Amino acid sequence: MLFRRLCFSLSKSCYLPFFLSSKLTNPFASLNSNPGFISNCESVKLRFQRRMSVNSHNLVSENAASSTMDDPRKPPVVPIPSPETAEPIEVFRALEASLGLQFSSQPIFPKPGPLIIVISGPSGVGKDAVIKRLREVREDLHFVVTATSRAKRPGEVDGKDYFFVSKEEFLSMIQKNELLEYALVYGDYKGIPKQQIRQYMEKGCDIVLRVDIQGAMTLRRILSKSAIFVFLVAESEEAMVKRLIDRKTETKETLLMRVATAREELRHLNEFDYVVVNKGGELESAVKLLESIIDAEKAKVQQRRVVI
Template identity: 35%
Template sequence: MTNIRRRGLLLVLSSPSGAGKSTLSRRLLEKDPDITMSISTTTRSPRPGEVDGRDYHFVSVAEFERLVAEDGFLEHAKVFDNYYGTPAAPVEAALKQGKDILFDIDWQGTQQLAQKTKGDLVRIFILPPNKKELERRLKSRAQDSDEVVAKRMSKANQEISHWAEYDYVIINNDLEEAEQELFAILRAERLKRERQTGLVDFVKELMGEA
């Protein structure tokens, strides 16, 4: 197999809460050693089992606002009364090294990311098969109260309305099929000519040998 030097890409998965983006993200990270998760900074409190620096960088509101003022985020947004942001420096360094980074962010963050990263960005929106299934998945997680579940359901239409801003849409009716579609998209995007920065040198060498 010929390995061609390439620039990394930023893979964004967005969806309404409960549509399956976190499960698909976890499966992708477990099976593909060439992609890592972007660690967001947030002002929300850690959930049981979450570790600072592994799952999120947990900071105070004051610290978050300081980072915003210093232009330290590629994107940031307020979601369900908490702030989330993507630190710029580690992402930019990874791209130059040819590493891929996965983002689990909403449409607001994706819009901001698109303004700063342009050709490096691949956007995928995950849709549930229907609203009834979406509500069932939210309740089955047993992470949120009935009040929070209702709040997430009421916001689902607003989130879904942004589907057309994405490069790809996956309907997560069957998790195995959705996973296969996700891997197919990633493989195709990695093979794009403009991302393979080593092709020019490879072709020059190839032509010289002819």
């Protein structure tokens, strides 16, 4: 449209506009049939194309010239010796100079922080046996000794299996906010001392907590996703009950209560992160699986952040 207007303006000095001519029946006929008008249009078109060609050539030349100029942001080009003949340190320094940087000796991925592993499960699934073996195969692991108000069982050692305290002492620990979690289980108090966790995490140790299902649910609310929650089970309900019977530590009344509670606790399995089956006679398999879980957690890009 613009081109036609330009052509028309150049030719209007010689030709009257079509609306002033009384002889034209078709207003565009004179324009299309007039050789002078067409010649002028072709001439203008040719000059326009030549000018655009010159401008394009100049623009390309300027871009080519600017691309050949030195970029101050780029490091100077340094010849790199052949890795086959030169000393490794010589090649290393040449690469640094060529790239304009210094290779860092810092770890690409920082050392994983300590984890809190919460191990829980119904009575009779072998929590103590699994944790004991896990502590033997992993040196950087600390098992938090739980405080309890119950009496010692035969073979248990104070400060190793539990911290055995009176109910009055336990209630005092609650009032002083010295426990991460506590619960009343089968008529006795059990709780996890905070100071013990802080002390060993500062040393870089992973923390293992052994709690019942009730305690695990409380810790889930407190620690949320910052801890790993592992549900330990026997291979079957039948095997679990037989283990409780074989312990010979319960009266028939407490045995009935433990079995009923254990069956109910199995319903909480889906609230844990992992499940480990501790099949009878295959303790090593259960421990290796637990080790794999810990190793996998430490290899995660997004690490768990623990604050106690």
